[in-house]
Amino acid sequence: xxxxxxxxxxxxxxxxxxxxxxxxxxxxxxxxxxxxxxxxxxxxxxxxxxxxxxxxxxxxxxxxxxxxxxxxxxxxxxxxxxxxxxxxxxxxxxxxxxxxxxxxxxxxxxxxxxxxxxxxxxxxxxxxxxxxxxxxxxxxxxxxxxxxxxxxxxxxxxx
Numbered sequence: 001x002x003x004x005x006x007x008x009x010x011x012x013x014x015x016x017x018x019x020x021x022x023x024x025x026x027x028x029x030x031x032x033x034x035x036x037x038x039x040x041x042x043x044x045x046x047x048x049x050x051x052x053x054x055x056x057x058x059x060x061x062x063x064x065x066x067x068x069x070x071x072x073x074x075x076x077x078x079x080x081x082x083x084x085x086x087x088x089x090x091x092x093x094x095x096x097x098x099x100x101x102x103x104x105x106x107x108x109x110x111x112x113x114x115x116x117x118x119x120x121x122x123x124x125x126x127x128x129x130x131x132x133x134x135x136x137x138x139x140x141x142x143x144x145x146x147x148x149x150x151x152x153x154x155x156x157x158x159x
Contacts, residue, residue: 041067055093055111068108088125088133098125098135119144 038044044059044067045051052058056072089104091097093111098120124136135141 035061035063038065038067041069043067086126088127090120090125096120098133100133115148115150116145118149 035047038047038049038061041057041059044061047061049059049061052060057069059067059069061067087101088098089101091099091104091107092109094109094113094117096114096117097107097109099107119141120135123138123141125133126136128134128136
C-alpha cells in the first residue's frame with residue numbers, strides 16, 4: 001500500500017462504518033414506520049404478518065398489535081357478549097365464560113368448541129360467594145362436566 005497511510009486507511013474504515021450504520025438505522029426506521037402504518041386486518045395480512053388460526057381470524061404485527069377480520073365477526077355486536085343478569089354475563093365464542101357484565105364486552109376468545117361447553121347452556125351464570133361472577137356448580141352441572149355429552153361432530157355421519 002504505497003501511498004495510503006495507516007491513518008487514512010483507519011479514517012476511511014471509520015467513515016464507511018458510520019455510513020453503513022446510518023443506512024441500517026434508516027432501513028430499520030422505514031420498517032418500523034411500515035409496521036406502524038398497518039391499521040386493520042387487511043393491511044396486516046397484505047404486509048405478510050402471521051394470521052392466527054382462530055375464528056374470527058386475527059393478524060398480529062411484529063410490534064404485538066392484533067387485528068381481527070371484521071368480516072368474520074358475528075353480526076349484532078360484540079362476540080363475547082351474551083345473556084346478562086344480576087350484573088353477570090355469559091361470554092366467549094362458545095358461551096363458556098361467566099364474567100361481570102362490565103367486562104363482557106371486552107372479552108375475546110378463540111372459537112374452538114369443547115364438549116364440556118355444552119354443559120354451560122343450562123347452567124346459571126351469577127355472582128358467587130366472593131362477589132365475582134361464575135358458574136353455579138349445581139349437582140347437574142358437576143355431573144355434566146365430569147361426563148360431558150359426546151361431540152356430535154366426532155360421530156360418524158350417515159348421508
